[in-house]
Amino acid sequence: MDDICESQIKRRPLLSKRPRAMNETATVPHAAAQRTEHFDVLIVGAGISGVGGAYHLATQCPGTSFLVLEALESFGGTWLTHKYPGIRSDSDLYTFGYRFKPWTGAPIASAEEILTYMGEVIAENDLGKHIRYKHQIKSAEWSSTDKRWSIEAIRTDTGGTVRLTANFLWMCQGYYDHDAAPMRWP
Numbered sequence: 001m002d003d004i005c006e007s008q009i010k011r012r013p014l015l016s017k018r019p020r021a022m023n024e025t026a027t028v029p030h031a032a033a034q035r036t037e038h039f040d041v042l043i044v045g046a047g048i049s050g051v052g053g054a055y056h057l058a059t060q061c062p063g064t065s066f067l068v069l070e071a072l073e074s075f076g077g078t079w080l081t082h083k084y085p086g087i088r089s090d091s092d093l094y095t096f097g098y099r100f101k102p103w104t105g106a107p108i109a110s111a112e113e114i115l116t117y118m119g120e121v122i123a124e125n126d127l128g129k130h131i132r133y134k135h136q137i138k139s140a141e142w143s144s145t146d147k148r149w150s151i152e153a154i155r156t157d158t159g160g161t162v163r164l165t166a167n168f169l170w171m172c173q174g175y176y177d178h179d180a181a182p183m184r185w186p
């Protein structure tokens, strides 16, 4: 984490420090950014990975601005979207849980218990202010010139488009494609 904090996600200057001739047009590379929020890091998804990433950024990279965009109405990812009866972890939560919040319950946990645990992590570390729900990322484009990502998300509640930029894009989107699945959980 320290290396990432130091090297990759620090803010880069918006304008070159090279002196300009009087007749040279000063182009502002991120004119659109005046209307676009910018973050050092943008995390995709508020599952166990994204929430863990947010915790580590908050604790190990103080001063780093970051945002988590989550398409769904709440956190949890896997443990929110899979709803069949009896859903639970396969392996023990002593290893699946976060190192910084040791699991104290029975080794195998239900989805509900895992969601409660994740909710505690968010509340105890004041991570909620960094998470925006109902924001589904539709595209992310890297510009080598500007050295930043341009992200476009759709608000699933209003249908509005949200544009953001970030120095570092942290993919915590999981591996499920629920829209492509042949069945729907009730």
Ligand SMILES: Cc1cc2nc3c(=O)[nH]c(=O)nc-3n(C[C@H](O)[C@H](O)[C@H](O)COP(=O)(O)OP(=O)(O)OC[C@H]3O[C@@H](n4cnc5c(N)ncnc54)[C@H](O)[C@@H]3O)c2cc1C
Residues within 6 Å of the ligand: 044, 045, 046, 047, 048, 049, 050, 069, 070, 071, 072, 075, 076, 077, 078, 079, 082, 087, 088, 089, 090, 091, 092, 096, 135, 136, 137, 138, 172, 173, 174, 175, 176
């Ligand atoms: C029944 C079951 C039991 C399991 N048991 C275990 C176990 O015991 N141990 C283990 O290691 N693993 C287990 N797994 C696997 C589990 O899925 C992963 O370990 C882990 O929960 C994945 O977390 P994640 O945060 O990486 O991804 P996810 O939980 O999939 O979270 C990704 C999040 O990203 C969001 N997202 C995705 N795309 C976008 C987008 N474009 N814009 C905005 N948001 C987006 C999603 O909505 C989601 O909330 C189990 C899985 C299931 C289904």
